[in-house]
Amino acid sequence: MLNIAVAYSRYKFLGNEFLTWLWFMIETDLSRLRKYDTDLVSLTVGNRLVLENTRYNAKETVTIKGDNASMEEGLLAITKGAAVTEIHLSYKTGAQTWEFSLKGESLNISNLKLPETGPVETPDDLEGVVLEKVYLIEKVIGLVNNLFTHFIHLRVSNTWDNQTASRIRKWATSN
Amino acid sequence: MGLLSSRMSITRYKVTGQLDGSVHETVYRGLKQHAIPKIEDDGPEATIGWTSFETPYSPDFEGYSFVFGAYMVFALRIDKKSIPPKLIQKHYALYVAKRLADTGRHYLSGNEKKSIKDHVVNTLVHRIPATPNVYDLVWEYDTSSLWFFSNLKAANEALETLFIKSFNLHLIRLFPYTTADLVAGLSDQERDLLRKLEKSRSEE
Numbered sequence: 001m002l003n004i005a006v007a008y009s010r011y012k013f014l015g016n017e018f019l020t021w022l023w024f025m026i027e028t029d030l031s032r033l034r035k036y037d038t039d040l041v042s043l044t045v046g047n048r049l050v051l052e053n054t055r056y057n058a059k060e061t062v063t064i065k066g067d068n069a070s071m072e073e074g075l076l077a078i079t080k081g082a083a084v085t086e087i088h089l090s091y092k093t094g095a096q097t098w099e100f101s102l103k104g105e106s107l108n109i110s111n112l113k114l115p116e117t118g119p120v121e122t123p124d125d126l127e128g129v130v131l132e133k134v135y136l137i138e139k140v141i142g143l144v145n146n147l148f149t150h151f152i153h154l155r156v157s158n159t160w161d162n163q164t165a166s167r168i169r170k171w172a173t174s175n
Numbered sequence: 176m177g178l179l180s181s182r183m184s185i186t187r188y189k190v191t192g193q194l195d196g197s198v199h200e201t202v203y204r205g206l207k208q209h210a211i212p213k214i215e216d217d218g219p220e221a222t223i224g225w226t227s228f229e230t231p232y233s234p235d236f237e238g239y240s241f242v243f244g245a246y247m248v249f250a251l252r253i254d255k256k257s258i259p260p261k262l263i264q265k266h267y268a269l270y271v272a273k274r275l276a277d278t279g280r281h282y283l284s285g286n287e288k289k290s291i292k293d294h295v296v297n298t299l300v301h302r303i304p305a306t307p308n309v310y311d312l313v314w315e316y317d318t319s320s321l322w323f324f325s326n327l328k329a330a331n332e333a334l335e336t337l338f339i340k341s342f343n344l345h346l347i348r349l350f351p352y353t354t355a356d357l358v359a360g361l362s363d364q365e366r367d368l369l370r371k372l373e374k375s376r377s378e379e
Contacts, residue, residue: 002352002370004347004348004353007350007352007353008348008350008352010352011351011352011355011372012350012351013374013375014351014352014355014372015350015351017374017375018351103326104351105350105351106186106326106348106350106351107187107349107350107351107354108184108185108186108187108326108350109184109185109187110184110185110326111182111184112182112183112184112185113181113182114183120179123229126229127243127244129179130178130179130228130243130246130248131243131244131246133178133179134178134243134246134313137183137185137313137322141185141187141322145354145358145359148351148354148355148358148359149358149359149360152354152355152359152361152369153359153361153365155372155375156361156365156368156369156372160375161375165375
């Protein structure tokens with residue numbers, strides 16, 4: 001295992017490429033994502049998307065905010081070589097919805113809103129609510145791990161360089 | 176933000192190593208030994224320790240109250256004293272004026288000014304109460320998985336330090352490389368390829 005601090009900065013591009021791939025998959029091949037997570041009914045980009053272009057040693061950031069915001073600027077940034085560094089997602093399985101943000105460099109989850117759980121009205125309710133919350137958090141962490149696992153297997157394969165990278169570029173250009 | 180908050184932030188960890196003896200008893204002893212003091216100390220700027228999830232302002236781990244099914248749920252508490260800069264400025268100005276009046280001089284040296292500032296900060300630290308910050312965590316021992324309910328760098332660093340001190344177990348933060356290496360089930364050959372990966376051409 002590499003030194004943790006070195007590994008964090010040396011490979012943070014992997015997280016950004018993961019989020020870029022995830023956006024591409026959400027827009028073009030949701031049925032494949034459903035195979036990766038059989039409970040997934042829908043996965044959509046929420047109200048925030050941040051992209052960063054670090055080409056030529058300069059840092060350019062594009063932030064798209066708001067419900068139903070146009071993603072054109074984000075796609076344009078991708079064609080110029082940018083990658084997604086933060087994405088807000090809405091994940092649905094049956095009647096339940098999770099909302100959360102995912103950061104590329106750390107894979108940290110923030111702003112996570114779980115489906116409604118029962119209230120804690122008496123001390124006896126606490127254990128049930130804690131276990132329910134843990135179950136709901138596990139679902140979202142499981143989703144992230146699952147998607148990242150598929151991404152990383154693809155990323156270390158020849159398919160990434162031979163097909164996926166160019167498909168992502170083509171998708172961004174054609175929209 | 177914690178486990179029962181309406182919005183939460185989570186940093187994921189893998190716990191490396193095993194505890195000797197009974198897990199709950201060993202964790203209980205570690206928590207008790209490094210619990211945040213119940214009585215506020217008027218000394219340091221920050222006090223860091225474990226507290227209970229249910230009663231974070233009165234740490235209590237008796238009866239293994241931190242065990243919820245297969246999970247251990249407790250919290251890290253950081254009590255920090257923050258002195259408003261304007262308060263330091265005010266007391267500093269008063270001390271400087273008094274020193275000038277006492278000595279009949281018009282100026283103070285750089286060293287004198289620094290020592291007055293240090294004195295002011297030390298005096299105020301003892302008078303100001305600490306602000307408690309509570310960060311929950313969920314530890315599933317069987318899967319070596321731990322979720323810490325904060326993305327703040329300082330809080331995560333404090334957790335990593337106190338965790339090893341309390342339980343003699345290391346925490347590995349799960350970010351892209353460590354997730355790929357420890358969670359994604361890569362083969363040895365894929366791991367070699369992972370180590371050699373460079374930024375994708377499309378992202379350059």
